[in-house]
Amino acid sequence: MTTADGVVRAKQSLPARIAARTGGGALRAGLILIGLFWLMPTVGLLVSSLRSPQDIGESGWWQVFAKPAELTWSSYGHLLENDKVMDSLLTTALITVPATVLVVVIGALAGYAFAWMDFPGRDGWFMVVVGLLVVPVQVALIPVAKLFGAVGLFETTPGVILFHTAFGLPFAVFLLRNFFAEIPRELLEAARLDGANELRLFTRVVLPLGGPAIASLGIFQFLWVWNDLLVALIFADSGNPPITVALQQEVRQFGNNIDVLAPGAFLSMVVPLVVFFAFQRQFVSGVMAGAVK
Numbered sequence: 001m002t003t004a005d006g007v008v009r010a011k012q013s014l015p016a017r018i019a020a021r022t023g024g025g026a027l028r029a030g031l032i033l034i035g036l037f038w039l040m041p042t043v044g045l046l047v048s049s050l051r052s053p054q055d056i057g058e059s060g061w062w063q064v065f066a067k068p069a070e071l072t073w074s075s076y077g078h079l080l081e082n083d084k085v086m087d088s089l090l091t092t093a094l095i096t097v098p099a100t101v102l103v104v105v106i107g108a109l110a111g112y113a114f115a116w117m118d119f120p121g122r123d124g125w126f127m128v129v130v131g132l133l134v135v136p137v138q139v140a141l142i143p144v145a146k147l148f149g150a151v152g153l154f155e156t157t158p159g160v161i162l163f164h165t166a167f168g169l170p171f172a173v174f175l176l177r178n179f180f181a182e183i184p185r186e187l188l189e190a191a192r193l194d195g196a197n198e199l200r201l202f203t204r205v206v207l208p209l210g211g212p213a214i215a216s217l218g219i220f221q222f223l224w225v226w227n228d229l230l231v232a233l234i235f236a237d238s239g240n241p242p243i244t245v246a247l248q249q250e251v252r253q254f255g256n257n258i259d260v261l262a263p264g265a266f267l268s269m270v271v272p273l274v275v276f277f278a279f280q281r282q283f284v285s286g287v288m289a290g291a292v293k
Contacts, residue, residue, distance in 0.1 A: 031122050042269060049075055049262040050101060058259055085264045088246035092268075095157055095232075096225045099164040103221045104214060106165070107184040114173065115180040116188060126177065132170040134158025140167075160235045162224045162241075170172065172217050173286060179213035180206055219279050223272045243268045 047061040050071045055063075064070050079085060113119070114126050144163060145154060153159035183206060191205050207214070229244040236242055241249070247264050 040147040042273065045266045045269065047071075047264065048258075049266045051075075051262075053258050056262070066100070075263045078259045079263040079267070082260050082264075085243070085246050085250070085260060088241055088243040089267065091157065091236075091240050092226060092244075093121075095160050095164070095236075096222055099161045099168065100218055100221045102165045103168040103172050104218050106263045107176050107217060108170055108207065108210070108214060110169070110173045111176030111180050112206055114177040115183075116201075116206075117198065129170050129173045133174060135170075137167055137230065141230075145234060154235065155237050157237065157240075160232060163231055163235055164228070165220075168221050168224070172221070175217055176210065176213055179210055180228075183209055215279055219275060222275055226268075226272050237249075239270070 028125075045059045047064050048056055050073070051061065051064060052070070052072060052074065055070045078191075095140075114122060114129075148154040148159045153162065186200060188205065191201055196204065227244065229248065232242045232245045233248070236245060238245075243264070247261060247268065250261055250264070
């Protein structure tokens with residue numbers, strides 16, 4: 001081994017040396033096994049949703065590979081006949097979509113203002129936004145519940161949307177401000193020389209360049225709101241709850257109603273999974289660009 005090779009090997013990090021020794025094939029196989037292990041609960045839930053309640057009570061879901069004839073769509077038929085669970089899916093969409101759109105739009109506008117506009121107290125206000133990132137949701141539940149009760153927003157869909165929007169904005173502003181600040185200043189100055197105002201700069205220059213960060217923010221907010229149980233349990237309308245609360249109520253009231261719980265839980269899980277896997281590249285690149293640069 002030459003001196004140069006020794007220097008290069010010494011500069012390599014421990015993960016790089018491990019990857020070089022194990023080889024790409026072994027590393028890839030290990031990652032595939034980890035991915036399969038991570039997906040196992042989802043596969044188990046899918047298989048359980050395709051089995052009858054009797055089969056679920058008698059054996060585990062993995063027995064279906066030995067008895068594929070147990071698979072049936074009857075549970076999904078029962079789910080479609082359950083108006084409460086089906087209405088809860090619509091309620092979840094009516095909460096998730098507005099809460100995601102509002103956070104993305106307001107966060108993008110505020111992120112651009114903090115990154116490229118001069119106004120009094122800009123740095124101080126941004127530090128306030130950063131400080132709000134560490135405020136846990138549980139701290140605000142009682143004060144916000146009293147406030148919503150006073151203004152008539154408690155146990156309403158707009159109240160849940162407003163809560164998710166308020167708690168999603170600090171991260172949105174932080175992420176997009178950091179991403180927008182990396183845009184070359186020369187590019188914006190050239191656009192200004194061509195006569196572009198702030199609105200035109202934002203819509204024609206900043207938004208197209210900030211696509212990965214905006215997409216990652218939208219995915220993150222969508223997953224958080226769709227899977228939320230705590231906020232929905234407290235602030236949502238008890239007569240028309242989101243899917244997470246509806247399934248929780250089914251467990252509490254009908255503990256053996258597995259023919260509705262299994263397909264309902266899978267449907268509530270598959271939507272965010274499809275969204276994440278469809279846009280996972282934008283999610284990773286946007287978060288890394290906004291948080292690390």
